[in-house]
Amino acid sequence: MTRPLRVVFAGTPTFAAESLKALLASHHDIIAVYTQPDRPAGRGRKLTPSPVKALAQEHGIDVHQPVTLKDAQAQQTLAALGADIMVVVAYGLLLPQAVLDIPRLGCLNIHASLLPRWRGAAPIQRAIEAGDSETGVTIMQMDAGLDTGDMLLIRRIPIEATTTGGELHDQLAQLGGEAIAEALNALTSDELTATPQPSDGVTYASKLSKAEAELDFTRAAKELAARIRAFNPWPVTWALLDGQPLRVWLAEPEAEATEDLAQLPGTLLKPASDALRIACGSDGQDVLRVTQAQLPGGKPLAARDLLNSRAERFSPGIRLGHSHQEDTA
Structure with a gap:
């Protein structure tokens, strides 16, 4: 077994919670979770924690909910955790270069497409809308660009003729969890090779609108x-x-x-x-x-x-x- 890594996890929605579940089941040490501040939800507009926060609290993990990671105090708090690596999945906050440089091994992102196709906000839905026959997840070493970092691991699945956005979301959420656990294990044993994204085939998945x-x-x-x-x-x-x-x-x-x-x-x-x-x-x-x-x-x-x-x-x-x-x- 590879040696455990000290991991800070950053994510917010259900898609990210599936990856956190996979890491909690691994031998790696989740030392802290970052997620978006609680938001009003439901008819009563009661402040509600994100799925990632709820899962972290179930497991007794410290939760941080900064409004931004651009200020020095937030960056000092993150640095004090002494993380080996930060795993980022649908977090919802921009990570400036100063944050990307804090963990010893940098920051990894789970992106729900076969990069460089469908960079951006809605890769799952845009792949179906465009009639793509396959998609997957890419584990990427984050840089300051929009989903432009080097690729470390890719896992593919087909898109069937009847697949809905919700069904593909759930499939990729599970696949993303499996892939990030595999990537962290390979990272500690020097079995991962960083591959720059090709310049050909770049597409952008714009945010969905009503x-x-x-x-x-x-x-x-x-x-x-x-x-x-x-x-x-x-x-x-x-x-x-x-x-x-x-x-x-x-x-x-x-x-x-x-x-x-x-x-x-x-x-x-x-x-x-x-x-x-x-x-x-x-x-x-x-x-x-x-x-x-x-x-x-x-x-x-x-x-x-x-x-x-x-x-x-x-x-x-x-x-x-x-x-x-x-x-x-």
């Missing part, structure tokens, strides 16, 4: 289905139906239309037994099959159940869309 969740039915069905899966469970794609948002949770492109559509994009077609069918594409000749959706005030339901209970809301010929702006284009 504004881009509105469906544009002039797009191809395959493209729409990918976005719907990527944005499940947040921010969830939607389209206006009779002036109210219909949230679309799951959909797939129809292999081949069975009728001459000749319909404007966004028009509801004759439904299948288990799916709403919507004309889409620039000429309305493509078909999107919606298999799970949510009416205002309701819960997500299989399309079969929506059709059984609210068939009149989905009559063929009704159009979805924002004021049907394409009519005046």
Whole structure:
């Protein structure tokens, strides 16, 4: 067994908590945890600890929640811990070069993509949205750039045709934990080689926004289905139906239309037994099959159940869309 490292862990959401769990199960010594300050949550807006903080407290680990790591006092507190290495996963604070230089072996980051593809804030969702066939996690030696550091270890997984953003998040969270434990063990036995990221293939995964969740039915069905899966469970794609948002949770492109559509994009077609069918594409000749959706005030339901209970809301010929702006284009 390799000798244990003194590790400071920095992370905030559930994705990071999975990596902390893996390190807690290893022989390495987690000497402190850094996480974002408690935030208001729920209807009562009660201050709530992050998933990483809650896990650290369960294990009796000291928790630090500085608002910034740019000031000298915060950096002195970190330096006083005497860490061998700092592991950073979805922490949410910028680490200046002075912080990166504090641990003896520097700072490692678990990034949820195959770098240099999908640097940035939302690599999981952007990989699905773009139709990538695989993704993974990269263990990276951090530098001052945005996900630009040398790569130490890469683990890959396929993206299936039905994978949602939530499902891929959970798969990569587990994979990230396994990979960082493996990387720390290899690091202590000098089995890791730092590889600079290639300059070719760099893409950026911009932060998700609710504004881009509105469906544009002039797009191809395959493209729409990918976005719907990527944005499940947040921010969830939607389209206006009779002036109210219909949230679309799951959909797939129809292999081949069975009728001459000749319909404007966004028009509801004759439904299948288990799916709403919507004309889409620039000429309305493509078909999107919606298999799970949510009416205002309701819960997500299989399309079969929506059709059984609210068939009149989905009559063929009704159009979805924002004021049907394409009519005046």
